[in-house]
Amino acid sequence: MACSKPKENDEEPILNEAKKFFSPLPDTFQSQDNPITKQKVELGKMLFFERRLSVNNMVSCATCHAIEYYYSSPAPKQMGALELQPRNAQTVLNAAEQFVQHWIGNRKDVEDQAFKSLTGRAAFGNPSEEEVVNKLKKIPQYVELFKKAFPNERDPLTAENIAKAIGAFERVLITPSRFDKFLKGDKKALTEQEKKGLKTFIEVGCVVCHNGVLVGGNTYQKFGIFEPYWKYTKSDSIDEGRYVVTKKDEDKYVFKVPSLRNVVMTPPYFHDGSVESLEQAIWIMGKVQLGKDLTKEQINDIINFLKTLTGEIPEEAIKPPILPP
Amino acid sequence: MACSKPKENDEEPILNEAKKFFSPLPDTFQSQDNPITKQKVELGKMLFFERRLSVNNMVSCATCHAIEYYYSSPAPKQMGALELQPRNAQTVLNAAEQFVQHWIGNRKDVEDQAFKSLTGRAAFGNPSEEEVVNKLKKIPQYVELFKKAFPNERDPLTAENIAKAIGAFERVLITPSRFDKFLKGDKKALTEQEKKGLKTFIEVGCVVCHNGVLVGGNTYQKFGIFEPYWKYTKSDSIDEGRYVVTKKDEDKYVFKVPSLRNVVMTPPYFHDGSVESLEQAIWIMGKVQLGKDLTKEQINDIINFLKTLTGEIPEEAIKPPILPP
Numbered sequence: 001m002a003c004s005k006p007k008e009n010d011e012e013p014i015l016n017e018a019k020k021f022f023s024p025l026p027d028t029f030q031s032q033d034n035p036i037t038k039q040k041v042e043l044g045k046m047l048f049f050e051r052r053l054s055v056n057n058m059v060s061c062a063t064c065h066a067i068e069y070y071y072s073s074p075a076p077k078q079m080g081a082l083e084l085q086p087r088n089a090q091t092v093l094n095a096a097e098q099f100v101q102h103w104i105g106n107r108k109d110v111e112d113q114a115f116k117s118l119t120g121r122a123a124f125g126n127p128s129e130e131e132v133v134n135k136l137k138k139i140p141q142y143v144e145l146f147k148k149a150f151p152n153e154r155d156p157l158t159a160e161n162i163a164k165a166i167g168a169f170e171r172v173l174i175t176p177s178r179f180d181k182f183l184k185g186d187k188k189a190l191t192e193q194e195k196k197g198l199k200t201f202i203e204v205g206c207v208v209c210h211n212g213v214l215v216g217g218n219t220y221q222k223f224g225i226f227e228p229y230w231k232y233t234k235s236d237s238i239d240e241g242r243y244v245v246t247k248k249d250e251d252k253y254v255f256k257v258p259s260l261r262n263v264v265m266t267p268p269y270f271h272d273g274s275v276e277s278l279e280q281a282i283w284i285m286g287k288v289q290l291g292k293d294l295t296k297e298q299i300n301d302i303i304n305f306l307k308t309l310t311g312e313i314p315e316e317a318i319k320p321p322i323l324p325p
Numbered sequence: 326m327a328c329s330k331p332k333e334n335d336e337e338p339i340l341n342e343a344k345k346f347f348s349p350l351p352d353t354f355q356s357q358d359n360p361i362t363k364q365k366v367e368l369g370k371m372l373f374f375e376r377r378l379s380v381n382n383m384v385s386c387a388t389c390h391a392i393e394y395y396y397s398s399p400a401p402k403q404m405g406a407l408e409l410q411p412r413n414a415q416t417v418l419n420a421a422e423q424f425v426q427h428w429i430g431n432r433k434d435v436e437d438q439a440f441k442s443l444t445g446r447a448a449f450g451n452p453s454e455e456e457v458v459n460k461l462k463k464i465p466q467y468v469e470l471f472k473k474a475f476p477n478e479r480d481p482l483t484a485e486n487i488a489k490a491i492g493a494f495e496r497v498l499i500t501p502s503r504f505d506k507f508l509k510g511d512k513k514a515l516t517e518q519e520k521k522g523l524k525t526f527i528e529v530g531c532v533v534c535h536n537g538v539l540v541g542g543n544t545y546q547k548f549g550i551f552e553p554y555w556k557y558t559k560s561d562s563i564d565e566g567r568y569v570v571t572k573k574d575e576d577k578y579v580f581k582v583p584s585l586r587n588v589v590m591t592p593p594y595f596h597d598g599s600v601e602s603l604e605q606a607i608w609i610m611g612k613v614q615l616g617k618d619l620t621k622e623q624i625n626d627i628i629n630f631l632k633t634l635t636g637e638i639p640e641e642a643i644k645p646p647i648l649p650p
Contacts, residue, residue: 050393051399056400057400057401068387068645068648069376069648074376075382075383264650320391320392322392325592
């Protein structure tokens with residue numbers, strides 16, 4: 001009946017469908033515990049690139065999360081100050097919005113992640129918080145910047161405030177893309193091909209885990225529901241995921257569902273960076289998560305959709321800061 | 326007699342004196358073997374930041390030569406792909422103009438340096454040139470960019486051309502500073518304090534080795550003429566310098582005299598990064614190279630002059646490229 005059919009110019013079924021699962025990115029990822037201020041973000045940006053946060057001055061946050069790789073790294077696992085990181089470095093673009101941080105959710109939020117990195121052996125490897133705090137206190141420019149970023153504090157240069165500043169910077173690392181335009185109602189923001197991809201992404205079941213603002217990043221899931229993941233990823237060693245943290249059997253091989261924002265720009269894939277190609281990664285996801293052997297066409301469709309999630313890095317975050325000598 | 330004294334407004338004795346020792350930076354550092362083109366520089370910039378040039382995708386040229394530290398590193402010695410670099414990473418800003426590359430002169434020019442880094446264990450650690458070339462050939466965007474940068478070549482994606490592109494990029498990394506303005510005749514480009522510093526720099530003898538366009542970088546010199554360097558630097562291990570290359574006794578503890586361009590921005594100092602403070606470094610240079618115990622005032626004067634050598638990094642080199650996934 002003509003009356004029940006929506007007029008073509010007013011509604012688009014796939015847009016309405018998409019709105020059920022996804023939401024556009026906000027302007028900032030707010031935090032009640034760490035209000036975002038310009039001074040904190042500026043200081044946080046410097047600290048994000050500051051190798052002197054590490055015990056041997058060798059690594060900064062930006063070592064694993066490099067601008068040129070969309071704030072990630074092309075290495076399966078990247079060296080920290082003293083040893084290899086245990087898992088693949090995910091992009092920190094949009095990461096602040098995740099429900100937990102790290103692949104196994106052992107960090108509450110970006111501030112907790114930054115704080116624990118200071119002394120973590122695989123991250124910055126400092127023997128204590130005091131050590132790194134004292135190192136920064138010898139650089140007069142930092143003493144001033146902490147005063148400005150944390151006014152009314154008697155001793156603003158602390159490990160907690162290092163973490164808060166870095167957290168504040170990460171909370172503005174937001175990359176709106178064409179998909180956000182689409183979600184906000186601009187039907188022409190995606191091509192017909194990309195809309196077909198979005199449809200496939202929903203229909204085959206990817207959307208069950210990859211949904212919300214980040215197209216993922218909001219739940220845990222077992223990696224390998226239908227078959228063990230390592231059968232396909234050919235992983236060198238078997239990572240037991242959240243089980244490492246909780247020691248509960250039901251958490252074996254459970255990982256945070258990664259956000260797919262900018263996924264095209266951030267190979268290699270999976271928690272151990274074991275797979276280089278996106279085609280391969282999607283095919284494996286079909287096999288082990290959905291019990292489906294996705295066709296080349298379906299995979300291609302999905303890639304067309306995923307390309308619409310590549311966003312613009314904020315102007316200020318495209319350029320590293322020049323740091324005090 | 327008044328007639329022999331120059332009019333104060335026409336000439337400035339210290340400017341004339343400076344012109345005897347120093348020359349301003351040119352716009353580019355030309356090479357007959359590797360003509361600079363826009364396409365080569367753009368490709369070279371990408372390759373400079375390309376971690377996939379290393380065997381494990383972990384390090385790029387920019388790992389040791391980071392924008393945020395004026396294209397150097399704050400670590401005394403920085404990790405390469407597989408092991409610690411043997412010596413401190415000097416800034417590559419203006420480095421192309423040096424008479425040889427590396428502290429011990431074991432690289433002819435920037436192209437030779439880049440070429441040998443590809444397979445060097447402490448640099449990128451590739452088992453062979455072919456390995457890294459084949460890796461790049463799998464990235465279609467690079468295949469295209471090499472074609473454009475090296476037209477008329479049948480197989481442009483080669484190890485030699487990787488080195489030439491990186492070399493071309495380094496040949497435009499030039500940071501003119503207030504000192505260049507001064508040398509070009511702008512007498513007000515330096516303050517009276519800084520001119521006093523320049524005078525001290527010349528008078529105490531620093532200028533004997535640190536002269537020319539780069540204020541150094543154009544000769545070899547024994548480090549420790551009056552006393553062994555390690556007596557003051559407290560170096561962990563004794564580096565025999567050029568002797569490592571030539572096995573000639575007269576090359577023991579001989580190093581390339583480093584350029585002092587941007588020296589204020591690039592601690593730590595010396596071939597092994599053994600000294601963090603510039604004050605300390607200058608005092609040690611006085612002791613071991615000049616046989617002088619420089620006073621606090623002299624050291625301060627010299628620092629005032631060295632500050633005038635901090636230049637502006639070219640606009641295009643202040644921002645890393647976004648690399649193909």
